[in-house]
Amino acid sequence: MSLFRPVIDAMQGYIPGEQPTEAGWVKLNTNENPYSPSPEVKKAIVAASDGRLNIYPDPLVKAFRESAAELFGVDADWVLPANGSDENLTILMRSFVDAGEQIAYPYPSYVLYETLAEIQGAKVARLPLTPDWHFDWKTTDPRVAASKLAFVPNPNSPSGNRWGDEELQWLTPEKGLLVLDEAYGDFADKPHKAELLQSEIGKRMVITRTLSKSYSLAGIRFGFAIAHPDIIAGMRKVKDSYNCDSIAIAAATAAIQDQTWMLTNREKIVTTRTCLTEALSEMGFVVTPTQANFVWCTHPDHAEGKIYEELKSRKILVRYMKFPYCGPEENEHREGLRISIGTEGEIDMLLKSLKELVE
Amino acid sequence: MSLFRPVIDAMQGYIPGEQPTEAGWVKLNTNENPYSPSPEVKKAIVAASDGRLNIYPDPLVKAFRESAAELFGVDADWVLPANGSDENLTILMRSFVDAGEQIAYPYPSYVLYETLAEIQGAKVARLPLTPDWHFDWKTTDPRVAASKLAFVPNPNSPSGNRWGDEELQWLTPEKGLLVLDEAYGDFADKPHKAELLQSEIGKRMVITRTLSKSYSLAGIRFGFAIAHPDIIAGMRKVKDSYNCDSIAIAAATAAIQDQTWMLTNREKIVTTRTCLTEALSEMGFVVTPTQANFVWCTHPDHAEGKIYEELKSRKILVRYMKFPYCGPEENEHREGLRISIGTEGEIDMLLKSLKELVE
Numbered sequence: 001m002s003l004f005r006p007v008i009d010a011m012q013g014y015i016p017g018e019q020p021t022e023a024g025w026v027k028l029n030t031n032e033n034p035y036s037p038s039p040e041v042k043k044a045i046v047a048a049s050d051g052r053l054n055i056y057p058d059p060l061v062k063a064f065r066e067s068a069a070e071l072f073g074v075d076a077d078w079v080l081p082a083n084g085s086d087e088n089l090t091i092l093m094r095s096f097v098d099a100g101e102q103i104a105y106p107y108p109s110y111v112l113y114e115t116l117a118e119i120q121g122a123k124v125a126r127l128p129l130t131p132d133w134h135f136d137w138k139t140t141d142p143r144v145a146a147s148k149l150a151f152v153p154n155p156n157s158p159s160g161n162r163w164g165d166e167e168l169q170w171l172t173p174e175k176g177l178l179v180l181d182e183a184y185g186d187f188a189d190k191p192h193k194a195e196l197l198q199s200e201i202g203k204r205m206v207i208t209r210t211l212s213k214s215y216s217l218a219g220i221r222f223g224f225a226i227a228h229p230d231i232i233a234g235m236r237k238v239k240d241s242y243n244c245d246s247i248a249i250a251a252a253t254a255a256i257q258d259q260t261w262m263l264t265n266r267e268k269i270v271t272t273r274t275c276l277t278e279a280l281s282e283m284g285f286v287v288t289p290t291q292a293n294f295v296w297c298t299h300p301d302h303a304e305g306k307i308y309e310e311l312k313s314r315k316i317l318v319r320y321m322k323f324p325y326c327g328p329e330e331n332e333h334r335e336g337l338r339i340s341i342g343t344e345g346e347i348d349m350l351l352k353s354l355k356e357l358v359e
Numbered sequence: 360m361s362l363f364r365p366v367i368d369a370m371q372g373y374i375p376g377e378q379p380t381e382a383g384w385v386k387l388n389t390n391e392n393p394y395s396p397s398p399e400v401k402k403a404i405v406a407a408s409d410g411r412l413n414i415y416p417d418p419l420v421k422a423f424r425e426s427a428a429e430l431f432g433v434d435a436d437w438v439l440p441a442n443g444s445d446e447n448l449t450i451l452m453r454s455f456v457d458a459g460e461q462i463a464y465p466y467p468s469y470v471l472y473e474t475l476a477e478i479q480g481a482k483v484a485r486l487p488l489t490p491d492w493h494f495d496w497k498t499t500d501p502r503v504a505a506s507k508l509a510f511v512p513n514p515n516s517p518s519g520n521r522w523g524d525e526e527l528q529w530l531t532p533e534k535g536l537l538v539l540d541e542a543y544g545d546f547a548d549k550p551h552k553a554e555l556l557q558s559e560i561g562k563r564m565v566i567t568r569t570l571s572k573s574y575s576l577a578g579i580r581f582g583f584a585i586a587h588p589d590i591i592a593g594m595r596k597v598k599d600s601y602n603c604d605s606i607a608i609a610a611a612t613a614a615i616q617d618q619t620w621m622l623t624n625r626e627k628i629v630t631t632r633t634c635l636t637e638a639l640s641e642m643g644f645v646v647t648p649t650q651a652n653f654v655w656c657t658h659p660d661h662a663e664g665k666i667y668e669e670l671k672s673r674k675i676l677v678r679y680m681k682f683p684y685c686g687p688e689e690n691e692h693r694e695g696l697r698i699s700i701g702t703e704g705e706i707d708m709l710l711k712s713l714k715e716l717v718e
Contacts, residue, residue: 008455019418053575086601087599234363237371251412
C-alpha cells in the first residue's frame with residue numbers, strides 16, 4: 001500500500017527539458033542564455049567562497065533585495081528572493097490556493113503550473129489560446145473569475161508572444177491574484193518595470209522574475225517576486241527560512257548590479273532572433289513573432305517531431321512540444337518546435353542542418 | 360479581505376535564530392560549525408564558477424548522490440539531495456500528508472515541523488517529553504499510531520540527547536513513515552549510517568541529513584534524504600526540477616568526499632563539548648548529556664532569559680528557548696539555554712562571562 005498522498009501517486013511529475021551532461025551539444029532546448037554571466041559574478045563567487053560558509057546566509061537576503069528594488073523603483077519590502085523563480089511559483093501556490101480551489105493558466109504555456117496545482121490538490125482551468133495565441137475571452141472570463149490565482153507567462157512560452165496591459169487586467173481574478181511570470185521579460189521590445197503594480201489592480205498582481213535567462217545564471221537558481229509588501233510578508237511565512245544560499249546571493253547581487261552586461265547580451269540575442277526568424281520563414285516555417293529568447297515555429301510540409309529527431313542525431317537539441325486538448329473546442333492538439341536563441345555561430349549550425357532537412 | 364489561505368493568515372511563521380550581519384559576535388546560537396569547510400570546497404566552488412553557469416544544473420545531482428550513496432552503503436537511487444535539509448522536510452510534508460491528516464513530533468524539539476504542518480493544513484500531535492527527555496509512551500503510542508509522519512530529530516534539539524534504535528522503531532507509525540532527522544547525526548558517540556533502513560521497518564523510514572553542521576556548510580544550503588528508492592522516486596515528483604544549484608552541488612560533493620576534514624573538526628568539537636559540559640556543571644548549571652554540537656542547560660538560581668540578555672550585551676549570542684505547554688500534563692513550560700559548541704577560544708570567552716554572571 002502506498003503511503004503517498006493520492007494526488008502524488010496519481011501524478012506523473014514535471015519533466016524538464018533534456019540536460020545532456022557531456023559537452024559537444026548545440027543546446028537550444030531550455031532557453032538558456034548562450035553568453036556567460038557578468039565577470040563581476042565570478043569575482044563575487046570567489047569572494048563569497050572565502051567568506052564564512054559555515055554560517056547561515058542572510059534569511060532576508062537584504063543585499064539583493066535592495067539592488068532589485070532600486071532597479072524596479074520599489075522599496076525592498078516589495079521583493080522576495082527565491083531559489084529559482086520556480087520556488088516562488090511553489091510558494092505562491094502554497095500561500096494562496098487551498099485544496100479544491102482553482103487556478104487558471106493559458107494553454108499552451110508553462111505546464112509546471114499544472115504540476116504545482118496537482119501537488120496542492122487544486123483544480124486547473126486551462127485558458128485556451130487560439131492558433132495565433134490570443135485568448136478566447138468567452139471561455140477565459142468565467143474561468144479567471146472562478147480562480148484564486150491566474151498564472152500568465154508574459155512573454156508566453158512556448159510561443160514568445162506578449163500580451164498587453166489591458167489583457168493582463170482582464171486576466172486578474174476579481175477575488176484572487178494574477179501571477180505575471182516575467183521569466184522572459186527582459187527580452188521584450190519594451191521591457192517594463194513594476195509600473196503595473198502601482199495601480200489599484202496592482203494590489204492583486206505578483207510579478208515573478210528570474211536571473212536564469214537574461215542574466216545567464218540558470219546554474220545558480222535565483223529568482224525574485226515583486227508585489228505589494230503585504231503579499232510579500234505572507235509569502236515569507238511559507239518559504240524556508242534560508243532558501244537562498246550565500247554564494248547564490250553574492251552572484252545574483254553582482255549580476256543585477258551589472259545592467260550593462262545583461263543589456264549587451266540581450267541586444268545580441270534580439271539581433272540573432274531577427275536573423276533566425278527571417279531564415280526560418282524563408283525555409284517555409286511558420287514563425288510566431290516573438291519577444292522572448294526563443295522562437296516557436298511549425299512547418300506545413302514537415303513533421304516537427306521528425307525534425308527534432310534529425311537535429312538531435314546531429315547533436316543539436318531543440319524542444320519538440322506537443323500539447324493535447326488545445327483550442328476552444330479542446331479536441332485539437334498543437335505541436336511545434338521551440339528553439340532557444342543561441343550564439344550566432346550556433347544558430348548558423350542549426351540553420352545549415354535545417355536547410356538539409358526541409359529544402 | 361485577505362486573499363491568503365486561512366491557515367497562512369492564522370500562522371505566525373517560523374522564526375529562525377538571530378543572524379547578526381556585522382562581525383564581532385561570538386555566535387553560539389544556531390549550531391553552526393565554528394571551523395571552516397574543507398579546502399577542497401573552495402577549490403570546487405572556484406572551478407564551478409569557471410564553468411557554464413548559464414546552463415541549468417543537473418536535475419538529478421548525480422555526482423553528489425553517488426558520493427553520498429557510497430558513504431552510506433546504499434545505491435544512488437536511495438538519495439535525494441535538497442536545498443538544505445529543511446527543503447526535504449517540506450517535500451516530505453507535501454508528499455505524504457493531506458490536509459486534515461496528522462503528524463507527530465517530540466516536544467520540545469524542532470518547532471519547524473509544526474510550521475510546515477500548519478502550512479499543509481495538517482494536524483499536529485506533540486509527543487511530550489519528560490523533564491529528562493524520555494518519551495511518555497502512554498501518550499506517545501496512540502499519537503504515533505494515528506500519524507502519517509513522525510518527525511524525530513536524533514540527536515534531539517534543543518536537548519542533545521539521542522534515542523536508541525528500539526525507541527525509533529516504536530516511533531514509526533504503522534501506517535506512515537518515521538522521518539529521522541539526523542542533522543546532528545555525525546556528532547553522536549556512535550554515528551550510524553543507514554543500517555536501520557535495511558530492516559523491514561526501514562521501508563517506513565526516511566533519514567534526513569545536512570551538510571550545514573558537521574561539514575561546516577550552513578552557507579551553501581545542502582541536505583539529502585536517504586530512503587527506499589520508491590519513496591525517493593515519489594518525493595522527486597514533488598521537488599522543483601532544479602532545486603540544487605551548480606555551485607552548491609560542487610561544494611557539497613567536495614565536502615562529503617573529504618571525510619578526514621569533517622571527522623577532524625568533529626573530534627575538536629566533541630573535545631570542547633566535554634570541557635564545556637564540565638565547566639557548566641561546576642558553575643551549578645544542570646546540563647543534559649549531549650551527543651550533538653550543542654548543550655542544553657538550565658540553572659536553578661539564575662533566570663536563563665536574563666543570562667541570555669547579559670551575554671548578548673557582551674556580544675555573545677546563545678539561544679534562549681522557552682517552550683510552553685510541556686510535559687504529560689501539558690500545563691507546564693520548559694526554558695533553558697541552548698549553547699552551540701564554538702572554538703575553544705569562543706567557549707573560553709563564554710565561560711569567562713558566565714562566571715561573572717552566575718558566581
